Each structure stands twice: as structure tokens, then as C-alpha cells.
Amino acid sequence: MSSDERNVQPLQVEDVTVRFGGIVALDGVSFTVEPRTIHALIGPNGAGKSSCFNAITGIYKAASGQVRLGDTVLTGMPPHKVARQGIGRAFQNLALIDTSSVLDNVMLGRYSLTKGEFMAYGLRAPWTMQQERRHQERAAEICDYMGLAHRLHTPAGALSYGEQKRVDLARALCVEPTVLMLDEPAAGMNSSETALMAALIHDLRDDLGISILLVEHDMSLVMGIADRVTVLDFGRLIADDIPSVVQRDPEVVRAYLGTAADADAATANESRSDSGKESA
Numbered sequence: 664m665s666s667d668e669r670n671v672q673p674l675q676v677e678d679v680t681v682r683f684g685g686i687v688a689l690d691g692v693s694f695t696v697e698p699r700t701i702h703a704l705i706g707p708n709g710a711g712k713s714s715c716f717n718a719i720t721g722i723y724k725a726a727s728g729q730v731r732l733g734d735t736v737l738t739g740m741p742p743h744k745v746a747r748q749g750i751g752r753a754f755q756n757l758a759l760i761d762t763s764s765v766l767d768n769v770m771l772g773r774y775s776l777t778k779g780e781f782m783a784y785g786l787r788a789p790w791t792m793q794q795e796r797r798h799q800e801r802a803a804e805i806c807d808y809m810g811l812a813h814r815l816h817t818p819a820g821a822l823s824y825g826e827q828k829r830v831d832l833a834r835a836l837c838v839e840p841t842v843l844m845l846d847e848p849a850a851g852m853n854s855s856e857t858a859l860m861a862a863l864i865h866d867l868r869d870d871l872g873i874s875i876l877l878v879e880h881d882m883s884l885v886m887g888i889a890d891r892v893t894v895l896d897f898g899r900l901i902a903d904d905i906p907s908v909v910q911r912d913p914e915v916v917r918a919y920l921g922t923a924a925d926a927d928a929a930t931a932n933e934s935r936s937d938s939g940k941e942s943a
């Protein structure tokens with residue numbers, strides 16, 4: 664699957680705040696995903712990464728601020744319209760239909776592009792049949808690129824975890840994205856599977872010439888492939904730079920080590936109180 668010279672625009676997150684009642688999940692966050700870069704969004708648990716992804720894709724409503732793709736304001740659009748602007752998203756928790764074939768699962772990704780044509784499909788107008796064939800051919804081409812050509816008609820539930828991850832990615836690619844958003848692509852993978860995923864993300868960027876925004880907890884993956892890293896902590900942006908600078912940023916080190924130190928302290932406290940119980 665070669666690059667089709669997509670017009671890739673910067674994705675700009677501008678002063679975005681997301682609230683849930685009294686909780687500020689995202690607090691005036693701004694950063695830019697430059698065209699054709701691999702951009703990582705990291706932070707400890709509860710930092711606001713998923714809220715940021717959901718605000719970009721229209722699942723959460725921002726209390727203030729806006730998200731733009733080039734000159735197009737995405738804020739306020741429903742998720743399927745955001746997808747139609749060229750924002751593809753793969754999910755951490757695979758949401759595949761186990762009993763449907765790989766091709767049918769991937770075709771679901773085409774929905775946002777074909778929305779509005781379904782009435783005509785129902786009436787089986789000749790031009791819609793041609794359209795559907797074209798969509799299926801494109802979905803099959805994307806599956807081929809993802810190494811799934813021999814699995815097109817296999818039920819998704821019969822695939823290995825690694826293959827299912829690739830089906831989910833193929834589905835995200837079906838909206839012909841200029842920005843591909845990946846939510847913990849290496850979650851649940853061992854080190855060799857993670858290395859393969861890193862190579863795949865690199866190839867996607869290079870072959871398609873698209874931008875990639877990923878949330879990932881695996882720091883070796885992030886630092887190995889990202890051109891730029893944005894770090895969130897308690898909903899605030901604490902760093903936004905190239906990986907080598909972010910790694911040495913004292914506030915980032917504190918955010919991560921602080922979490923680890925707190926966890927150690929909590930464990931130590933628990934074992935202290937447990938031993939206290941035993942001796943009581």
C-alpha cells in the first residue's frame with residue numbers, strides 16, 4: 664500500500680479543558696502533532712491521556728479550548744464526522760465482532776466514509792453496488808498491507824491476539840486517515856511482539872506519509888520511535904519536547920518516580936500493617 668500523497672495537516676490541541684463534575688481531567692492543554700511525525704502522549708495513570716484522545720475524537724465535549732486539523736475546527740463535531748476529516752483511531756480494548764469475518768470487521772471502519780449511502784444500499788441501486796465493491800477492494804488491500812490477506816474470511820474471534828490488534832489497526836486505516844491515533848498499541852504484548860509493533864508503526868508513517876499520535880505506557884517503545892513526546896500529569900501538560908530532553912526533564916522524572924515512590928511507600932505501609940495484624 665503506497666503513500667497516496669495525502670494532504671497531511673497539523674493537528675492542534677489548543678488550551679483544551681475537560682471536566683467531569685469537580686474533576687479536571689484535562690487542564691488547558693495545548694500541543695501540536697506536526698505532519699508525518701510520530702508523537703507520543705504519555706503520563707502516569709489518571710494523567711488525562713484518554714480524556715485527551717476522547718476530546719480530539721469528539722467522544723468527550725471540551726469545556727473550553729478547541730482542536731483543529733489545519734484550518735478545520737474538530738471541536739463540536741460528532742465522532743463519525745471527526746473520522747471523516749481523516750482522524751483514524753485504534754482502541755486499547757479490542758472492540759471486534761468475534762463472529763464476523765476479518766473483512767466485515769474492517770469494513771466497519773469504512774462506515775464513516777459511506778454514511779448517507781446506506782439508504783441507497785438498501786434500495787440496491789446499481790451505483791451503490793459498485794461503490795460497495797470498491798470499498799471492499801480497498802478494505803482487502805488494507806488487510807493485505809497488514810499481513811491479513813489469508814485471514815479475510817476467518818472469524819475475528821479465531822485469530823491470535825497479535826492478529827486481532829492488526830485487524831483493529833486495519834479498521835482505523837479504513838477511514839484513510841492523515842492522523843492515526845493509537846491507544847496503547849503494545850498493551851498485553853511481550854518484548855518481541857512490541858518490537859514488531861514498533862516497526863509497524865514506523866512503516867505506517869513512512870509508507871503512508873501520515874502523522875501518528877499514540878498513548879503508550881511502554882517507555883522503551885515511546886523513546887525508541889517518537890519524534891516528539893507530550894507529558895501530562897494530573898491533567899496538566901508538564902513537558903513537550905524531543906524524547907532525549909523529556910527523559911531528563913526533572914518534572915517528568917518526579918511525576919514518574921513520584922508515582923513509583925508512592926506505590927513503594929503504599930506497599931511498605933500495607934506490609935507493615937499486615938505484619939502488625941499478624942503480631943496482634
Ligand SMILES: Nc1ncnc2c1ncn2[C@@H]1O[C@H](COP(=O)(O)OP(=O)(O)OP(=O)(O)O)[C@@H](O)[C@H]1O
Pocket residue numbers: 683686687688706707708709710711712713714715
Ligand atoms: N467518564 C469519566 N467520568 C468521570 N471521571 C472521569 C471519566 N473519564 C476520566 N475521568 C477522570 O479523569 C481523570 C483522567 O483520566 P484519564 O482516563 O483521562 O487518564 P489516563 O491518563 O488515560 O489514565 P490511564 O493511563 O490509567 O488510562 C481521572 O481522574 C479519571 O478518574
